[in-house]
Amino acid sequence: MFEFEAPPPDNRDDALHFVFQEGQLVSELRGGGNPAWSLRQLELNGWAVRREQFIGRWQGRPCFAVELETAQLDPMQHHCGSLYQLLGRVDEPLFALAGRAAQLLAWERDHxxxxxxxxxxxxxxxxxxxxxxxxxxxxxxRISPCVIVLVTRGDYLLLARNARTRRPFYSTLAGFVEAGESLEHCVAREVREEVAVEVETPRYFSSQPWPFPDQLMVGFHARYASGAICCQPEEIAHADWFHYRDLPPIPPAGSIAGQLIQSYLDEIA
Structure with a gap:
């Protein structure tokens, strides 16, 4: 359980540290990619710290976000990469905590x-x-709210491949909420803009903090109402209706997109 408002500890002997360099997460190769470092590990590595923040407690242990000075990391011991590497490899609360660390360091750096x-x-x-x-x-x-929506038509799911990513999977549709716009209006507008389809009865599913860089994803299910798929080329490389028994590669279960899809598969099963 998170305790975001807990006071900083008097000592850091049992603290967890989420370490970043130039916005990239530093993890230990021999630890199976575990993103959390102990104080002893930090001291043994002798890293120079540029900035750090206390970010709260998790399971009673104090947690810190740490940004290192630019230095050469040992490639035989350390891995430096995107937070995406954690999806599906660690529990969702740990991923969310690493994301909080990344967001707060980026917020301090940008201001x-x-x-x-x-x-x-x-x-x-x-x-x-x-x-x-x-x-x-x-x-x-600041948090940027986004909607993410799974559009369905009976046994078929509307999935799309984003034009701006190299990840080889199809996902649900998503977009940022505009000023003065409700979440439900944003669902309808984003689907219309990206694939020229009209939807009805948007139904809230759940939300997920998404630290790429500072989004809050608000998930919805929506039913197809009308229209033929016509992709907005700047956003969508390809979109189609997929039968639930014949799906393309989809996002991992740790993402809200994967959870939206799985929840619908459970519902129709």
Missing amino acids: RFCGRCGAPMVLDARERAMRCDGCARSVYP
Whole structure:
């Protein structure tokens, strides 16, 4: 269980550390890709720390996000890569915690200077905020809400391959919520824009924090209403209706897209 608002510990002997370098997650090769490091491991590696943040407690243990100074890591001992490497390999709470660490480090890095007056900003000791001593402006971590929707028509699922990724699987449709827009309106608009299909009765499924870089994915099921598939080429490389017994490669079960698909397969089974 997460305790985001817990106070920092008096000592870090049993603390977990999520280590990043240039936005990439550093994991131990011999530990099966475990993303969490002990204080002893950090000390043995002798890494120089650029910035760090206490991010809360998990299962009673204090957790820290750590960003290293740029240095050559030992390729025989360490792996440096995207958070995607954790999907399906660690429990979802651990993935979410690593994502929180990545988001908070990126937020601090992106707000080193005030956007209003240009003065340097510092971490506020009283709350999770970057504070400008020049004009007293405070900036808090921001989340970008997105909808992700599985459109279905009886035994068939509408799945698409994104034009901007090399990952060889088909997934559900998704998009960012616009200012002044409801989640349900966004579901209908995104499906219409990406594949020219109209949907009805969007039904909330669940949500998932998605640290690429700072999204909150809000999942929906929706039924096909009308229209023929016509892909928006800048967004969708290919889309089609797939029978539930003959699906293409789909996202891992740890992602909300995979969970949307599996929940529908369970429902019609």
